[in-house]
Amino acid sequence: MSKFWSPLAASLVPYVPGEQPKDKKYIKLNTNENPYPPSPNVLEAIKAAANEDLRLYPDPTCGELSSVVADYFGLKPNQVFLGNGSDEVLSFAFAAFFDPAKPVLFADITYSFYKVYAEFYGLKADLIPLDEQLRMPLALFNRENGGIVIPNPNAPTAMLIPVDEFRALLEQNADQVVIIDEAYIDFGGESAAKLVNDYPNVLVVQTLSKSRSLAGLRVGWALGSEELIDGLNRVKNSFNSYTIDRLALAGAIAAIKDEAYFQETAAKVNATRDAVAAELKSIGFHVTDSKANFVFISHPNVDAEAIFLQLREQGILVRYFKQPRIDRFLRVTIGTDEEMEAFLKAVRGIVAP
Amino acid sequence: MSKFWSPLAASLVPYVPGEQPKDKKYIKLNTNENPYPPSPNVLEAIKAAANEDLRLYPDPTCGELSSVVADYFGLKPNQVFLGNGSDEVLSFAFAAFFDPAKPVLFADITYSFYKVYAEFYGLKADLIPLDEQLRMPLALFNRENGGIVIPNPNAPTAMLIPVDEFRALLEQNADQVVIIDEAYIDFGGESAAKLVNDYPNVLVVQTLSKSRSLAGLRVGWALGSEELIDGLNRVKNSFNSYTIDRLALAGAIAAIKDEAYFQETAAKVNATRDAVAAELKSIGFHVTDSKANFVFISHPNVDAEAIFLQLREQGILVRYFKQPRIDRFLRVTIGTDEEMEAFLKAVRGIVAP
Numbered sequence: 001m002s003k004f005w006s007p008l009a010a011s012l013v014p015y016v017p018g019e020q021p022k023d024k025k026y027i028k029l030n031t032n033e034n035p036y037p038p039s040p041n042v043l044e045a046i047k048a049a050a051n052e053d054l055r056l057y058p059d060p061t062c063g064e065l066s067s068v069v070a071d072y073f074g075l076k077p078n079q080v081f082l083g084n085g086s087d088e089v090l091s092f093a094f095a096a097f098f099d100p101a102k103p104v105l106f107a108d109i110t111y112s113f114y115k116v117y118a119e120f121y122g123l124k125a126d127l128i129p130l131d132e133q134l135r136m137p138l139a140l141f142n143r144e145n146g147g148i149v150i151p152n153p154n155a156p157t158a159m160l161i162p163v164d165e166f167r168a169l170l171e172q173n174a175d176q177v178v179i180i181d182e183a184y185i186d187f188g189g190e191s192a193a194k195l196v197n198d199y200p201n202v203l204v205v206q207t208l209s210k211s212r213s214l215a216g217l218r219v220g221w222a223l224g225s226e227e228l229i230d231g232l233n234r235v236k237n238s239f240n241s242y243t244i245d246r247l248a249l250a251g252a253i254a255a256i257k258d259e260a261y262f263q264e265t266a267a268k269v270n271a272t273r274d275a276v277a278a279e280l281k282s283i284g285f286h287v288t289d290s291k292a293n294f295v296f297i298s299h300p301n302v303d304a305e306a307i308f309l310q311l312r313e314q315g316i317l318v319r320y321f322k323q324p325r326i327d328r329f330l331r332v333t334i335g336t337d338e339e340m341e342a343f344l345k346a347v348r349g350i351v352a353p
Numbered sequence: 354m355s356k357f358w359s360p361l362a363a364s365l366v367p368y369v370p371g372e373q374p375k376d377k378k379y380i381k382l383n384t385n386e387n388p389y390p391p392s393p394n395v396l397e398a399i400k401a402a403a404n405e406d407l408r409l410y411p412d413p414t415c416g417e418l419s420s421v422v423a424d425y426f427g428l429k430p431n432q433v434f435l436g437n438g439s440d441e442v443l444s445f446a447f448a449a450f451f452d453p454a455k456p457v458l459f460a461d462i463t464y465s466f467y468k469v470y471a472e473f474y475g476l477k478a479d480l481i482p483l484d485e486q487l488r489m490p491l492a493l494f495n496r497e498n499g500g501i502v503i504p505n506p507n508a509p510t511a512m513l514i515p516v517d518e519f520r521a522l523l524e525q526n527a528d529q530v531v532i533i534d535e536a537y538i539d540f541g542g543e544s545a546a547k548l549v550n551d552y553p554n555v556l557v558v559q560t561l562s563k564s565r566s567l568a569g570l571r572v573g574w575a576l577g578s579e580e581l582i583d584g585l586n587r588v589k590n591s592f593n594s595y596t597i598d599r600l601a602l603a604g605a606i607a608a609i610k611d612e613a614y615f616q617e618t619a620a621k622v623n624a625t626r627d628a629v630a631a632e633l634k635s636i637g638f639h640v641t642d643s644k645a646n647f648v649f650i651s652h653p654n655v656d657a658e659a660i661f662l663q664l665r666e667q668g669i670l671v672r673y674f675k676q677p678r679i680d681r682f683l684r685v686t687i688g689t690d691e692e693m694e695a696f697l698k699a700v701r702g703i704v705a706p
Contacts, residue, residue: 002580004530004554005587008474009449014590017413028409037405046403046600052390054569054604056381057562060370084437087593096362120591121361177357201357213408216599227355234358237367238473240440246569247399247600251407 008120015116018319027342029333030317032155032184032294034213036268036336038251039261042214045254046247058246060237065244068253069221073193079223081232082252084243086183086207086220089232090149091117092239093203093222096231097177098123099146106149107136109157109326111181114149123147130154130325134288134296136161142172151181153189156321156331158290163190170199177228179203186211186266187273188291193223200225210293211266212255219244219252269293273334279344283352298328302351314346361473368469371672380695382686383670385508385537385647387566389621389689391604392614395567398607399600411599413590418597421606422574426546432576434585435605437596439536439560439573442585443502444470445592446556446575449584450530451476452499459502460489462510462679464534467502476500483507483678487641487649489514495525504534506542509674509684511643516543523552530581532556539564539619540626541644546576553578563646564619565608572597572605622646626687632697636705651681655704667699 001010018031062082070077083089094117098104103126106114118125128140134157141148148169153160170178178201180192185206192204203224209215222232236243244252255262277287277295288296298304308320308330319331334340354363371384415435423430436442447470451457456479459467471478481493487510494501501522506513523531531554533545538559545557556577562568575585589596597605608615630640630648641649651657661673661683672684687693 002584003528004450004581005584006448006450006452009584009587012587012591014587015594016590017410017594020410020412031410033410034408036408038407042407043403043405047400050396050399050403050600050604052396054391054395055387055389055566057370057373057384057386057568058571059373085593085595087595091592095359097357097359099359116591120588175356209410215410215595216407218411218595218598228357231355231358231362234362234365234367235473237369238365238469239444240438241368241370242438242440242568242571245571245598245601247403247604248598251403251600 012119013116015113019317021317024315027316027335027339029335029339029343030319032210032333033215034210034265034269034293035334035339036213036265038213039255039258041254041258041261042251045250049247049250054246058242058244058249060241062244062249065249065252068256072256073223075193075196075223078226078229079196081222081224081229082244083220083222083236085209085218086181086205087113088243089205089220089222090179090181091120092232092235093179093205094118094121094123096235097147097203097228100124102144102146104147104149105141105143105145107154109134111151111155130157135159138165138169141169145173145176147177147179148173149179149181151183152192153184153290153292155184155292156294156296156319156326156329158288158292158294158296160189160291163192163195166192166195166202170195170202174201177201177203179205182206183210184292187270187293196223196225200227203228208252208255212262213265214251214255217248217251219248269334272337272340276334276340276344280347283348294331294333296329296331298330299351304328304330307347307350310350311346316343316346365472366469368466372670374670377668380669380688380692382688382692382696383672385563385686386568387563387618387622387646388687388692389566389618391566392608392611394607394611394614395604398603402600402603407599410595411597411602413594415597415602418602418605421609425609426576428546428549428576431579431582432549434575434577434582435597436573436575436589438562438571439534439558440466441596442558442573442575443532443534444473445585445588446532446558447471447474447476449588450500450556450581453477455497455499457500457502458494458496458498460507462487464504464508483510488512491518491522494522498526498529500530500532501526502532502534504536505545506537506643506645508537508645509647509649509672509679509682511641511645511647511649513542513644516545516548519545519548519555523548523555527554530554530556532558534558536560536563537645540623540646549576549578553580556581561605561608565615566618567604567608570601570604572601622687625690625693629687629693629697633700636701647684647686649682649684651683652704657681657683660700660703663703664699669696669699
């Protein structure tokens with residue numbers, strides 16, 4: 001605590017990202033990064049953009065990238081908002097749309113940054129409990145609210161809601177914005193992008209970090225009605241006019257255009273995930289039905305934190321959340337087949353030695 | 354206006370950056386970009402960083418870049434905060450340090466983003482009038498306040514305050530944070546970085562956009578006491594954990610390390626500026642004493658907006674602020690010698706045809 005901190009800064013409980021230890025080389029299955037490199041076209045586009053034009057500001061409207069994203073989803077450029085990673089997009093969306101006079105709704109077990117954003121912007125939050133099987137209970141979101149945010153698939157549970165099930169929620173909350181956070185949608189889900197022209201209150205948030213192997217580039221976007229995109233731009237332009245640098249703009253455009261590479265690497269991740277899930281079940285794990293690039297697992301006999309610590313000891317990082325309801329679970333990112341073989345071998349040694 | 358916007362979003366009056374027209378090729382003297390390209394080492398470093406590691410998140414603590422910046426200023430890494438351009442750093446600083454219970458102080462004629470930040474974070478602002486010669490009246494900042502922000506040199510006036518004159522202000526406001534925004538300090542000023550170890554309440558903000566020719570890369574920093582840097586990190590980690598991408602981190606490190614190139618290009622800009630200022634005076638302009646990479650000029654007989662429009666017609670963009678006290682002035686970025694010759698020729702044709 002410092003006398004120089006504002007009341008806001010003093011009250012915050014910041015988000016804590018997954019650990020990035022540098023003491024030795026780990027098999028990193030703890031921050032949901034893609035095990036495959038980005039498209040070679042992305043690297044070429046970045047190298048080409050590393051030129052003397054870096055002396056000039058980037059396009060603050062991200063015009064070309066907006067058009068490319070819009071085309072990809074069959075939308076108009078003014079239905080696309082770009083940000084410095086989907087975390088920034090989500091933060092702007094909380095500021096732009098959520099009403100401090102009423103509680104914002106999100107699940108009790110979900111992306112833990114939501115409650116941090118709510119505190120940052122002085123919003124009240126009501127937590128909607130996942131059901132006993134950790135499924136998202138959409139019907140429970142039908143109550144007075146100042147906005148709703150739901151990840152699909154949910155994190156860390158990995159479970160997907162079929163997109164058409166959101167229609168009822170969007171209709172019942174026609175005066176509130178419903179954010180569908182699709183960070184992991186490309187690993188087996190169908191995007192709510194198709195709902196954007198039907199519902200002016202839906203905001204679909206995606207990222208290049210996971211399915212396009214570009215966590216290091218920091219580009220995310222929101223898809224929504226023109227009035228929602230206008231609202232996001234008002235907030236962005238009251239915070240930082242130029243949020244995406246020239247290199248990230250160039251890389252992002254190339255990433256979206258290389259559909260074949262994206263499909264191929266996502267399919268590989270999905271195939272590895274399904275094989276790993278089957279193998280984990282065979283040695284007694286409960287494994288949620290994952291449509292993400294990670295699995296969420298628990299073992300009936302062996303303590304999750306013990307597994308986490310022993311894996312760490314053996315040079316394998318996974319994510320353990322020491323919090324109620326999920327303290328018997330581990331979140332394990334899907335790596336390459338070789339990495340997952342090493343993980344499975346280590347896990348077998350721990351749970352069935 | 355939209356029913357979906359929060360009261361905050363509805364109330365905002367966003368910042369408007371300088372125009373970036375694409376209808377034809379302009380001589381761009383309107384957004385204070387550096388006319389010289391970035392160091393070749395920067396471009397090489399970025400190309401080397403365009404590799405498969407882009408699949409991984411960047412270091413959220415910006416550890417290596419913090420060390421390089423700290424070394425450059427003779428500070429410790431925990432006295433350095435990095436952000437996605439100095440605009441983001443300033444925004445975080447307003448949130449982290451400024452007290453909503455008391456008015457924040459900044460000049461009536463200054464960087465127009467300050468009042469936007471203040472509105473974004475619900476802060477009251479009292480404007481301190483520049484004196485008749487448009488000089489920053491430091492003594493007038495000695496009044497009750499919830500924080501102070503002063504650019505040095507000021508923009509758009511370009512005038513510098515000798516750094517030691519800030520000592521009295523820092524002592525008189527020992528319980529408030531004083532932000533010194535040094536976006537243009539490298540064009541003839543001395544940085545307040547040397548005050549950081551003496552005053553725990555000073556926050557010095559700089560950017561790579563101007564003197565390192567990297568407006569397109571989006572990297573800025575704050576230098577301050579460890580408790581101020583802690584406060585900025587609390588805010589950042591409640592907004593976006595990973596604000597600087599891997600390419601920008603690599604480019605920024607290379608830029609700071611190439612001191613010779615930086616000194617050479619800054620000296621060229623300064624020499625051109627001084628020659629342009631002398632020439633403008635010879636044709637009747639009033640020119641403030643600039644220690645920035647732009648000049649702030651007015652002509653006793655010719656309307657500034659008329660000059661602005663005629664220059665634009667001739668393919669030369671400068672900045673005109675249609676606001677009280679400075680509506681007879683133009684802000685003209687220093688370009689290459691060739692660009693400034695074209696500018697001077699056009700201006701001569703307008704004011705002394």
